[in-house]
Amino acid sequence: MSLYWRIFLLNAGVLVLAVALLFGPVTVSTPVLFGEAVVLLAGLAAMLVLNAVLLKIGLAPFARLNRAMATADLLKPGTRPAVTGDGEIAALTRTFNAMLDRLEAERATSSGRVLTALEGERQRIARELHDEVGQTLTAVLLQLKYAADRAPEPLRTDLHQAQETTRSSLDEIRRIARRLRPGVLEELGLHSALRSLAAEFTTPRLSVTAHITPGPPHLDRSTELVLYRVAQEGLTNAARHSGATRVEVHLRPLPHGGTELLVSDDGRGLADAPEGAGIQGMRERALLIGAELAVGAGPHGGTQVRLDVPDPDKATP
Incomplete structure (x- = not known):
């Protein structure tokens, strides 16, 4: 149950008890006249409506702050709930905004470190793919060509096919390296x-x-x-x-x-x-x-x- 309904129901209980007492031992006349009952019930309804409206207005900043907390996203900075007044709600809103500022700054700093490390790792992997795997596949291509030039015809076709497969793999390795490290x-x-x-x-x-x-x-x-x-x-x-x-x-x-x-x-x-x-x-x-x-x-x-x-x-x- 929300804070609004808790306060409203507590106030409503007090008002209902007061009216019940007026109908009981504390009353204007005995038995209760119809006109008095109508006035008391109308007054109770008016007090409940007024109480609900005042609580709604008074707790509206809490509702705004709750929505801001629920929708806060550090990847989408800049949105802050407005600070109104100088009371406790305003102080709580200012504290929440300061917390968001600090969290966004810390998130940006940590993300920067992570992305910098990620780019360094990308470059390292790209160099290894290009220098190690690329050179190994190039050597394999040369060996396959040497073997295909000297192999009999039935085997030569299979060696040429292995050459094309190795060449395609080498091109794919180079493409991946280029994506990892945009030279x-x-x-x-x-x-x-x-x-x-x-x-x-x-x-x-x-x-x-x-x-x-x-x-x-x-x-x-x-x-x-x-x-x-x-x-x-x-x-x-x-x-x-x-x-x-x-x-x-x-x-x-x-x-x-x-x-x-x-x-x-x-x-x-x-x-x-x-x-x-x-x-x-x-x-x-x-x-x-x-x-x-x-x-x-x-x-x-x-x-x-x-x-x-x-x-x-x-x-x-």
Whole structure:
């Protein structure tokens, strides 16, 4: 039972008892006149209604604070319940807001450390795949070629097939290494990296186009990495889960300053599916650079991922 109904029922019990006493030994006349009964019952009803209204108004800040607590999400910062008055409820609301500020700051710091460690681990795995596994498969290819050139005809066909399988595995290893460590981002910048990403996800069943508008402000390395990873995750979700046939990636400056990344597809959309680890990872990355991430239905159906990055020259210190 809520606090509102507990207080209301206690007050109602007291009022009912008072009226019962008036009908009993403490009364104006004996027996009770009809007019007096009507007045007493009407007064009781009026007092109950007034009591309910006053309690509803008085406890409304508690209800707002309860809704804010129930809907608080550290991955969607900025929403705070309003502080009204100077009483105990206002003090409790201010304490709750301060707690949210502290939790969001701690979450951003810990997420930054985790993502930094994750990027370092990605680079280590990519180097090992490229240097160790890649070189081993290359040596296997050379050995297969040497053996196929000297093998009799029936065996040569099988060796050539093994060569193609090994070559496909080597290409897949290199593709995975590129996704783990976007070397083109470090060497050629964000624009070329997004175009390369679009070409990588393009298949006979999925068309991916990148639209890069000239003029975005200069972005630091961490911001470019966040933009690249969000675009990569958006394309991965579109390719694996949406059933889309067309995906567009837009990178353009915002009218009020800053940069916008937009990944939209023509797939089946999110419907009522809960957010998975991929979307939560995008939200954590967005928090690191103070960006706003929105994932939902596109204007023409499908799914749209939008990341708005503030202008670094206008960002508050």
